[in-house]
Amino acid sequence: MNRVLVSGGCGFLGSHLVDSLLLRADVERVVVIDNLWTGALANLAHVSDSRLFIEICDVERFATADRFDEVIHMASPASPPWYMREPLRVIRANVEGALNLLNLLRPGGRFCFTSTSEVYGDPLVSPQPESYRGSVDCTGPRSSYDESKRCTEALLFESQRVSGLDIRVVRLFNAYGPRTRADDGRAVSNFISQALTSRMLTVHGDGLQTRSWGYVDDIIEALARFFWRDACEYRGPLNVGNNREVSVLDVATHITKLLPGTRIKFMPPVPQDPTNRRPDLTIMKRVLPGWTADVPYEEGVRRTLDWFRLQMAARESAIRYEEDRRMAV
């Protein structure tokens, strides 16, 4: 029976991975560490499984006498407006977080890390294979995220080299889906939440920058298969994403068609916004045969839109309930 620690387990991807973990019969206990910076307890509010424990704490400060068979380090904001506001906190969460969590792993345990396609920066080759060394400005406004992910990869691969640490490292390309924050700030969730409120979608730059939009269910399926597998010759870095490259403007246009009456407004480009992003999935095909990111963005966007609508309706109903109660008093 395994004890598993998930840092960032109340976040968008983290909470989906916790759901997946709780489906495993060999898991005795799941401890989530989250400081609720970008995560939310609401993301795990549906869980009624006595194996789940949540500790509200910074990952770099978390202390316990427990030792874990598996540590999954996901704690970090992943959206530029969030990480650009508090860059040092991002570095602490990733790098100091990893150093701290290493101490909580039992000898022989496994350390899984969600790195990012941002390690490739604004890539000069497309699609990006894992061997591509990237084009990151380590003094730029996105560097706290990009470089702390790169440094944490270094820390883990070097631990593997010098002490045989069992690691799994994935590089996640743009993921989206239910449980993204309405104020997350990344394209898909931003467009949907704008379409449902101000009805004005803001596209930065000309919108021709491309991304590879991976729907959350597909992404989590890949993580589960890679992280839970014992016999694993290749331990990373592994690109995880949808390799259908779509422009930001195409996604925005698609959403305006789903919601008549919404419009697109162009805004100045975001500093050092990558011009393109597409995973080379050659290694993935070998390591996880049969896995594909097969939810097309048209379908993923529809599901995400439905989820956002329900969330907004629930929030409005809660506000009305509180107002009615106050009136009644």
Next chain:
Amino acid sequence: MNRVLVSGGCGFLGSHLVDSLLLRADVERVVVIDNLWTGALANLAHVSDSRLFIEICDVERFATADRFDEVIHMASPASPPWYMREPLRVIRANVEGALNLLNLLRPGGRFCFTSTSEVYGDPLVSPQPESYRGSVDCTGPRSSYDESKRCTEALLFESQRVSGLDIRVVRLFNAYGPRTRADDGRAVSNFISQALTSRMLTVHGDGLQTRSWGYVDDIIEALARFFWRDACEYRGPLNVGNNREVSVLDVATHITKLLPGTRIKFMPPVPQDPTNRRPDLTIMKRVLPGWTADVPYEEGVRRTLDWFRLQMAARESAIRYEEDRRMAV
């Protein structure tokens, strides 16, 4: 009057910078933090200045109620065999060290950092301008050093962006000279110490990989001019080095000529050893007009050789003294 903290101040470059600091009349106190991992008290044994205080401590753990006007963060091994042995410790010294030292800076104080040409990895452009984003394998055997330097740069430039921190960041190209450890492992000191002991110089690979050898006095002169200057529009990253590109084999050959009877032996290449390294000094010329690295390697090697000879003679004499004393007892 200024209080200055120097982490790694007992190291090769650190101790030379401390000498330079103690020439400043406006310095009230110099606190050196060094865990003597690669540094040595011997490097500061010549100092008899009551303004110098040495604390033997890991930089990431150092605590004090004092606050400093200037922090100079140099703590880190810089030689591949040293940093490849204890990669996590390297990351802690650089990244956690910087985070810790930021807390010891008085508001409005200045944070200086010695980064490295290794942020360029195995460069695909030559010479390397500061704008070059580098070619570093963040999963490779040199990554603890390269990536922790990159991440610390990110940490400082982002602190400058979000909170106006006054920073000075240099990228040092290969430096050499007196006070390098005999077992440092980098080319010049290695060749000299081998020439004086086994008389067999080991060149890794074909020796055609190039470096830009900067003699310590030139390098320290650049640091002092850049770090102590108040009115400074450009705060880094600033390449510091000699832009005369010389192959490793040329240096080895030069030393065999200085010491007849020594020979060169070829060994397998070091993993991911950069093929070339040469600073673009365009920004340097603008920021520090008049500065040049003008000690040619032939002269620098001679001075370093003299220093190593004296060190060895002194060590032998000390051993003889101890032996004589034991015999006399």
